[in-house]
Amino acid sequence: MTLQPGDLLAITRPVGPQAGTYQLPAAAMADLLSPPPVLGISGVLWSTVRSAADNSWQAICWSPVLQLYACVANSGSGNRVMTSSNGIRWSPQPSAADQNWVALCWAAELGLYVAVSDSGTGQRVMTSPDGHRWTLRATPVDNNWTSICWAPELGLLVAVASGGTGNRVMTSSDGLTWIAGPAAADQEWRSICWARQLGLFVAVSSTGGSQRVMTSSDGRNWTLGTAAAANSWTALCWAAELGLLVAVGSSGRGNRVMTSPDGLSWSSRSSAADNAWTSLCWAPERELLVAVSSSGTGNRIMTSADGLNWTVRSSPADLGWRSLCWSPQRRQFAAVSNSGAGNRVMVSP
Known part of the structure; x- marks a missing residue:
């Protein structure tokens, strides 16, 4: 059926106190009549959108509870956070301090965004219940914290660092009070994730000979593991369905x-x-892994349905893409960049 803008559509409510037939403008029914989104293009076709500011955006995450994207940056004056409910329109937010915020996660059971920094004195964590109001938290050591994740089954936040002596891990059960502990080795740990089905934290490093992986079942006691190659490993995720x-x-x-x-x-x-692949995520609803890069010409995205076979996708701009996340509610990927002029976000579809 093809409707014109001036057409009327008859809607019948068969029962109830408001039973009857109603005529509504076709335009008012556009959302109901539109076909569902074509999920096949999500992760394949991308477009850039305007960021709230041309800051060096380093991390993005989605809160399913708040239905809100939040991003953090390591540059900017009083605006090192931005938020969006749809990935298209972004609003600047004040960070708790103008520090180098480089990693971010959402801890649903705590109702908190938690970000970590590689600068600052004694307070390299900030938290927020809504993405708008941020509070600095005391940290036990001033290490270069690079990545953070939340394990709901353990009720534990764990962060890893690329610097420090015998203290490149820190943990917290509430996001407010932090305890430092040793990593498996003093290497440049770049990314950490929680594999729920394995009951395991896993982190990867950009240094360390062949042993560039470490694992822990409790976030406090770590064991070194051998990587597949002595590459500079920068990002990690757990694809549960795979x-x-x-x-x-x-x-x-x-x-x-x-x-x-x-x-x-x-x-x-x-x-x-x-x-230079910098970030990746798994979208179970889309059954797709997507990675983004800070280098390459027109090919700074790659995708895989199984983790084994990868395909290059066209990137809408050759920017320094730093972080990527998936919104199951919006069926949308979003990524942020540390470079560009008014276009430091890209979304798909």
Whole structure:
């Protein structure tokens, strides 16, 4: 059926106190008549949108509870946070301090966004219940904190660092009080994730010979593991439906992806391009892994349905894409960049 703007559509309510037939303008029914979104393009076709400011955006995450994206940056004056409910229109927010905020997660059971920084004195964490109001939190050591994740089954936040001596991990049960502890080795830990089905924290490093992985069942006691290659591993995620841990790196020749079913045994996979891959995420509703890069020409995105075989996708702008997340409610990927002029966000579809 094809409707014109001036047409009327008859809607019948068969029962109830308001039973009857009503005529509504077709335009008012546009949302109901539109076909559902074509999920097949999500992760494949991308477009840039305007960020709230041209800051060096470093991390993005989605809160399903608040239905809100939040981003943090390591540059900007009084505006190192931005938020959006739809990924298209972004609003600047004041960070708790103008520090180098580099990683961010949403801890649903705590009702908190939690961000970590690689600068600041004694307060390298900030938290927010709504993405708008942020509060600094005391940290036990001034390390270069690089990544953070939440394990709801353990009720534990864990952050890892690229610097520090015997204290490159810190943990918190509430996001407010933090305790430092040793990593498996004093290496440059770049990314951490929680694999719920394995009951395991897994972190990857950009240094350390062949042993560039560490695992822990409690976030406090860590064991070194052997990576598939001595690459600079930069990002990691758990794809539960695939039963796979997947990591991407910024170095290596044709092997900038590695996978593991258990966090202990890792296999090299061919990357779609030898770009500096910086972030990746798994979208179970889309059954797709997506990674973004800070280098490459027109090819700074790659996707995979199984973690093993990867395909290059066209990036709408050759910017320094730093972080990526998936919104199941919006069926949308969103990524942020540390470079660009008025276009430091991209979304798909």
